Amino acid sequence: MKSVLKKDKKYTVKKENKRINKTIPLLINIMIPILAIILIGYINRNTLDTYRSLKGILVNEMVIIFPVGYGIIYILMGVSAYRIYMRNKSGVDDKGAYFTYFIQLCINFIWPFLFFTFRLYGLSFIWLIILLVAVLITFYKFFRVDKFSSALLIPYIAWIVFISFLNYFIWFYNEM
Template identity: 35%
Template sequence: MELLKVNGRYDGKRIATGILLPIIGGSITGWIANRNSQEKYKKLKKPSFSPPPAAFPIAWTTLYGMMGLAKYRVEKKKEFGLREPTNIPSYEIQLGLNYLWSFLFFRWGLRGTALMEMTVLLGTIALTTYEFYAVDKTAGTLMIPYIGWVAFALTLNYATWKLNK
């Protein structure tokens, strides 16, 4: 429960909002981007290290929740004046790039473009993690699994692109 407290305080409504917004956004984006594209995806050659399809919603729900909690912690720290107020637009940028990737890769079949976009996404996530860590070490730490997963996804995107050129 200490993970949910910032400066000894707990704000359940803002925690729920912070966690649910990226999860719901990711779910809606995934549903729209993947609608009618799964048959094409099933026909693609995939690398041997490609996880089973059921792993993706579990991983993404967890990661979206963790990044939402991290953002909540940063916002609360700034609200309490524990750090100089700074605007951290990298969070919103990385979230937008994250959502865009699904359209590029699945909906529009632009796997090479998706690969380049994901490279920018990974850099933006790293910047967000750095900025979060400067405000709240726990928030920065919560972002590290996201970096790992996107680095893995970048490798998976690259391998899939190469196998299906």
């Protein structure tokens, strides 16, 4: 009876360790973009009045939509990256997908500074097009490894197209 209990306890501990080994990478992959956007938001916190003074489509509404939209999208991105990470960890060749994900993430994190901090609306629009290309490459690479991971990036792609549209009109109405 004791040996059965010991085996059950070992099995439970192993099972719990597996769960922890999956949970920590998931949290890390979700928290990387979330913490970065919180930091960017903090750095750009004094630009809200400037943003509200801009002419353009949905400018005032975006103050509410931005945090919610980015929050949802960054969670989906994190889950998507986590799935690729776990595939890579299990021995599946990710064909550079995880690396490409981080490249597009770096490109993404530069845009708020171009747009909000430096008010370079034309350059930030061009930067969004570069970001869109990088995300489409990431989507393709994710698709080759895990189709569900790539599907999780579809809202992100739609969001970038939407933000590009808004950015273009802010550029058009305020600098052209």
